[in-house]
Amino acid sequence: MRIILCGFGVVGQSLVKLFVSRSEDLYAKYGLKPRVVGVFDSKGSAVDQSGLDLEKLILVKKEFGTVKNYAKTKNNYSGLDMIKNIDADVLIETTASNYKDAEPGMTHITNAMKSGMHVISVNKGPLALAFPSLMELATYNQVMFKFSGTVGGGTPILDYAKNSLKGERITSFAGILNGTTNYILTNMANGLSFDAALNDAKSKGYVEADESLDLDGLDAAAKLVILANWVMDMKVTMPDIKCTGIRKVTTENIKNAAKKKCAVKLIASCNKELEVSPKEISVDDPLCVNGTLNAIAFTSEHSGTQTIIGKGAGGMETASSILRDLLDIRQEIART
Numbered sequence: 001m002r003i004i005l006c007g008f009g010v011v012g013q014s015l016v017k018l019f020v021s022r023s024e025d026l027y028a029k030y031g032l033k034p035r036v037v038g039v040f041d042s043k044g045s046a047v048d049q050s051g052l053d054l055e056k057l058i059l060v061k062k063e064f065g066t067v068k069n070y071a072k073t074k075n076n077y078s079g080l081d082m083i084k085n086i087d088a089d090v091l092i093e094t095t096a097s098n099y100k101d102a103e104p105g106m107t108h109i110t111n112a113m114k115s116g117m118h119v120i121s122v123n124k125g126p127l128a129l130a131f132p133s134l135m136e137l138a139t140y141n142q143v144m145f146k147f148s149g150t151v152g153g154g155t156p157i158l159d160y161a162k163n164s165l166k167g168e169r170i171t172s173f174a175g176i177l178n179g180t181t182n183y184i185l186t187n188m189a190n191g192l193s194f195d196a197a198l199n200d201a202k203s204k205g206y207v208e209a210d211e212s213l214d215l216d217g218l219d220a221a222a223k224l225v226i227l228a229n230w231v232m233d234m235k236v237t238m239p240d241i242k243c244t245g246i247r248k249v250t251t252e253n254i255k256n257a258a259k260k261k262c263a264v265k266l267i268a269s270c271n272k273e274l275e276v277s278p279k280e281i282s283v284d285d286p287l288c289v290n291g292t293l294n295a296i297a298f299t300s301e302h303s304g305t306q307t308i309i310g311k312g313a314g315g316m317e318t319a320s321s322i323l324r325d326l327l328d329i330r331q332e333i334a335r336t
């Protein structure tokens with residue numbers, strides 16, 4: 001399967017490492033032979049229509065900080081150049097999420113679909129701003145559009161709701177969908193000030209380059225948009241979410257909650273309305289997970305409430321979700 005990889009940060013590199021380490025069993029078990037024909041990062045690109053040498057690609061990135069030194073004749077293809085000039089079956093979009101105009105991911109995804117490529121995105125920006133129209137565009141162009149890694153990283157939250165609860169009617173859900181703010185709130189409950197907890201989270205590399213995405217709830221809101229569309233068939237985008245982040249949560253709020261055997265958590269919920277805001281929840285609630293963990297509780301008409309807990313971020317974890325999507329596409333193609 002020929003792949004164009006947009007972005008070669010932690011997730012992109014983890015995916016390529018996964019392709020290398022799993023190449024034999026991916027072929028033997030699933031008939032999947034991933035052939036990366038083009039990849040680019042912020043400084044340049046590497047292209048080979050017959051398939052890039054993935055081990056070399058990793059080494060070049062490590063040594064030079066970019067893939068552009070992969071070949072002697074350097075090229076500077078943008079994502080759009082690649083989509084227009086290289087034959088591929090699947091586009092994997094891993095550039096950074098942007099909630100202002102969703103670029104450059106939006107251009108990559110829409111052009112790939114129009115060119116007849118299936119698309120896998122772990123970039124949340126385009127989905128958060130235009131989920132309904134992207135689904136229409138995929139249908140119109142008869143391509144598959146997968147995005148497992150956008151919610152819950154490697155934890156298959158979207159698949160659980162859509163496939164494991166097939167036939168059920170999910171009536172509401174609530175979750176902790178942002179690991180960074182959960183880590184900060186957990187440390188505040190352990191006695192740190194907001195600033196100290198934020199600095200600690202930064203030193204561990206958890207906080208997004210634009211800290212507002214975590215702290216002001218935008219990342220959680222984007223995931224809520226994706227869930228609401230995918231699981232509840234709501235046609236919503238970011239402006240439909242009532243969103244409050246954690247900047248105003250004080251140690252006083254957290255202490256008061258603790259007296260009631262509760263913890264303050266940034267909860268993304270879909271009940272009567274779509275909302276992200278700090279809320280007190282019982283420490284005995286399965287949803288009340290600590291550290292960087294994510295958790296989500298789905299309540300359904302007949303099967304009650306179930307809570308899924310797992311890591312919501314991480315390069316290898318998110319790469320594993322891309323692999324799941326790729327296998328789904330492979331199996332779907334084989335069936336038709």
Ligand code: HSE
Nearest residue numbers: 177178179180312313
């Ligand atoms: N900033 C996000 C988080 C990364 O902390 O959960 C994963 O989307």
